[in-house]
Amino acid sequence: MQEKHIDGTFGFATRAVHGGNEIDAETGAIRRPITMANSYALPYDPSEMNWSSANGNLYTRNGGANQGYLQQKLALLHGTQDCVVLASGVAALSGLYFSLLQSGDHVVFSNVTYIAAYRLLGELFKNKFQVQSTLVDTTDLAAVRAAIRPNTKLIHIETPGNPTTGVTDIAALAQIAHTAGARLSVDNTFASPFNQRPAELGADYVIESLTKYINGHGDAMGGAILGKTELLEGIRAQAQVNLGGTVSPFNAWLIMRGAVTLPLRMRQHNESALAVARFLEEQPEVRFAAYPGLESHPQHQIARRQMSPGFGGMIAFGLHGDHDLHCRFVERLRVITSAVSLGHDESLIVFLGENDERQHLYPAEFRCGFFRLSVGLEDAGDLIADLGAALRKD
Numbered sequence: 492m493q494e495k496h497i498d499g500t501f502g503f504a505t506r507a508v509h510g511g512n513e514i515d516a517e518t519g520a521i522r523r524p525i526t527m528a529n530s531y532a533l534p535y536d537p538s539e540m541n542w543s544s545a546n547g548n549l550y551t552r553n554g555g556a557n558q559g560y561l562q563q564k565l566a567l568l569h570g571t572q573d574c575v576v577l578a579s580g581v582a583a584l585s586g587l588y589f590s591l592l593q594s595g596d597h598v599v600f601s602n603v604t605y606i607a608a609y610r611l612l613g614e615l616f617k618n619k620f621q622v623q624s625t626l627v628d629t630t631d632l633a634a635v636r637a638a639i640r641p642n643t644k645l646i647h648i649e650t651p652g653n654p655t656t657g658v659t660d661i662a663a664l665a666q667i668a669h670t671a672g673a674r675l676s677v678d679n680t681f682a683s684p685f686n687q688r689p690a691e692l693g694a695d696y697v698i699e700s701l702t703k704y705i706n707g708h709g710d711a712m713g714g715a716i717l718g719k720t721e722l723l724e725g726i727r728a729q730a731q732v733n734l735g736g737t738v739s740p741f742n743a744w745l746i747m748r749g750a751v752t753l754p755l756r757m758r759q760h761n762e763s764a765l766a767v768a769r770f771l772e773e774q775p776e777v778r779f780a781a782y783p784g785l786e787s788h789p790q791h792q793i794a795r796r797q798m799s800p801g802f803g804g805m806i807a808f809g810l811h812g813d814h815d816l817h818c819r820f821v822e823r824l825r826v827i828t829s830a831v832s833l834g835h836d837e838s839l840i841v842f843l844g845e846n847d848e849r850q851h852l853y854p855a856e857f858r859c860g861f862f863r864l865s866v867g868l869e870d871a872g873d874l875i876a877d878l879g880a881a882l883r884k885d
């Protein structure tokens with residue numbers, strides 16, 4: 492029987508297709524099956540087993556077949572030694588923070604992050620566990636350096652950041668973190684490993700919400716933490732076995748299937764989002780359009796250095812007009828769906844109103860209502876026509 496052994500020497504698309512997959516030894520199927528079991532056979536004498544171990548298949552909360560295959564694929568795509576997959580992107584964030592941080596530690600984190608990172612670091616860990624934290628505009632390196640304290644254990648960034656698309660210099664932040672004896676974690680969800688691989692730029696931990704581009708079809712949730720084995724060992728046991736944020740075998744299988752077409756899909760997301768962003772930027776009704784691939788984006792040069800071949804599918808933009816005009820605009824769209832999440836096959840738009848408690852932390856143009864648009868895989872011409880028709884109706 493053939494054994495493929497696809498490793499990091501192969502191209503990204505080859506790794507996306509074959510990574511984590513082998514011929515099933517029992518049936519000869521050329522696809523890994525879904526193993527819908529929550530328990531695995533014990534050895535003759537299990538009395539010496541470590542029930543909290545996350546090494547090997549024992550109970551699906553400790554680790555299971557489909558999780559393992561997906562971990563292999565994702566580690567290959569990110570070029571990391573190891574990967575832990577969990578039930579959601581938030582399970583990955585909370586698993587990382589819970590495993591790494593102790594009372595009295597200090598965290599520097601970005602002013603632009605997914606809301607759960609803000610709640611976890613800015614409120615929950617601070618108030619419940621006395622983990623200190625400082626919110627910083629991480630696009631400003633001097634501000635990051637000034638925020639470092641002797642007890643800083645972690646710098647957490649998101650780039651491009653949700654929802655503003657602000658870009659943080661990963662290599663510079665890795666250097667700042669390591670000089671201070673701290674670790675750097677990077678939420679890479681907006682970029683996906685096709686466009687950006689933070690571990691290659693010095694990040695210690697990479698977070699992905701697999702719910703988004705990596706699965707790509709809007710039908711499963713998952714999350715991943717990637718990095719060196721020695722840094723992930725403790726996290727794997729804590730986040731899976733003790734916190735229990737395990738991904739189901741079926742969702743792991745769905746995400747593994749979705750990830751096969753990641754390079755094809757990302758190429759289209761990159762191309763269509765650039766076309767849509769260029770269109771939006773030129774419309775008189777549009778107050779601003781932010782996309783890392785636009786020359787007008789404040790961190791475009793940094794994005795060009797660390798993102799390749801493209802800049803992803805996420806755009807933020809605002810209209811001239813009041814709150815109601817923004818709501819009317821969304822109601823008129825015929826192709827783009829008004830719903831949360833991102834990175835799906837279909838385009839998704841969210842109106843982020845003026846009462847978001849974090850708006851004072853964002854650059855000035857984001858301090859009144861604006862949209863987050865996830866450009867999907869429809870014909871770019873249809874998306875542009877949809878946006879154009881909705882703009883012109885007032």
Ligand SMILES: Cc1ncc(COP(=O)(O)O)c(C=O)c1O
Pocket residue numbers: 579580581582605607649653678680681699700701702703712713714832833
């Ligand atoms: C950048 C980013 N990180 C993490 C998450 C959380 O992922 P999940 O919804 O899979 O828990 C999201 C969700 O939107 C996100 O946008």
